[in-house]
Amino acid sequence: MDSSSSIISEISKIKSRLKNVETTVVNENGIASVEKKDKEGYFIQVKSDNTKKREGFVVDLKPDFEIAQVTENIFLGSQDVAMDEVLLKTNNITHIINVSIDVPNYFPDKFVYLSLKIYDRPDTNLNNYIPTINNFIKESLANFPNPKIFIHCNAGISRSVSVTIAYLILCCGLSYNEAYEKIKKVRKNARPNDGFMKQLKNM
Numbered sequence: 001m002d003s004s005s006s007i008i009s010e011i012s013k014i015k016s017r018l019k020n021v022e023t024t025v026v027n028e029n030g031i032a033s034v035e036k037k038d039k040e041g042y043f044i045q046v047k048s049d050n051t052k053k054r055e056g057f058v059v060d061l062k063p064d065f066e067i068a069q070v071t072e073n074i075f076l077g078s079q080d081v082a083m084d085e086v087l088l089k090t091n092n093i094t095h096i097i098n099v100s101i102d103v104p105n106y107f108p109d110k111f112v113y114l115s116l117k118i119y120d121r122p123d124t125n126l127n128n129y130i131p132t133i134n135n136f137i138k139e140s141l142a143n144f145p146n147p148k149i150f151i152h153c154n155a156g157i158s159r160s161v162s163v164t165i166a167y168l169i170l171c172c173g174l175s176y177n178e179a180y181e182k183i184k185k186v187r188k189n190a191r192p193n194d195g196f197m198k199q200l201k202n203m
Contacts, residue, residue, distance in 0.1 A: 063080045064077070064078040064080050064081075064155070064156065065080050065081055065084065065087060066081075066187070067081050067091055067150070068156075068183070068186035068187040069186060070164060070168075070182065070183055070186060070187075071168075071172075073137075073140075073141060073147055073148060073149055074137070074149055074167070075091065075093065075148060075149065075150045076150075076152070076156055076160055076164055076183065076186070076187050076190075077150065077151075077156045077160075077187075078152060078153075078154065078155050078156035079100060079103045079152055079153070079155075079156075081150065081152060082096065082098065082103060082106060082150070082152045083103075083106045085106070085107055085110065088107075088110075088111065088150065089110075091148065091150075093148045093149070093150045094111060094140075094144060094147045094148050095111060095112045095113070095114075095136075095140050095144075095147050095148070095150070096111045096112070096113050096150050096151075097114045097115075097116075097133060097136065097149060097150070097151040097152070097160075097163070098113060098114070098115040098152060098153075099116050099118045099129070099133075099151070099152070099153045099159045099160055099163055100118075100152065100153045100154050100159070101117050101118070103152070103153075103154060112140070112144075114132070114136045116132065116133070118153070118159050118163075120153065120154075120158050120159050120193060121193070121195065122193050122195025122196070123195055124195065124196070125199075126162060126163070126166060126196060126199050126200070127199070129163065130163065130166045130167075133163050133166070133167065134166070134167055134170060134171055137149060137167055137171070138171065151163060151164055156187070156189075157191055158192050158193050158196060161183055161187065161190040161191070161192055162192040162196040162197075162200060164179075164183060165179040165180055165192065165200050166200060166203060168183075170203060176200050176203070180192075180200075
């Protein structure tokens with residue numbers, strides 16, 4: 001057996017001894033969920049418990065009421081904007097895309113909502129959500145007179161920015177750099193996580 005075959009054999013033996021493990025994820029409210037990797041290597045939720053299991057952790061509670069206009073019809077911001085009906089109406093918002101895990105749709109009788117629970121994790125596969133979001137935007141533009149679409153997650157930094165970049169790339173013909181810079185001009189703290197950034201660059 002040559003050296004390369006020996007190495008491959010050893011790697012195979014090591015892989016055969018590896019076991020699937022479950023990971024407990026605790027959000028800032030102290031509520032735990034259990035995840036494991038699927039066959040493609042992405043984390044999926046296998047168990048959820050809405051009972052608080054432990055103390056949560058500190059998050060930045062300073063309100064962020066900035067509403068950033070990316071295009072004539074697309075706006076970005078945080079959950080603070082999403083819960084401010086006056087601010088939303090002042091900016092003529094008609095549709096809201098909520099990509100947070102636990103932020104409710106505050107005004108379901110006032111705005112048209114699309115709600116998708118996206119984890120802000122590098123291994124979250126954006127392709128599971130992008131087609132639905134892009135179709136929602138395109139249908140809104142086609143069926144409503146001058147719709148104003150507000151996209152938010154929690155902080156308005158990673159998830160909402162990432163799906164907006166994807167829309168600009170796939171539906172508006174921008175490159176990754178062009179889309180990212182366009183958003184950075186109006187939302188200075190925009191920063192997709194490293195995994196999202198890699199996926200967006202490959203779109």
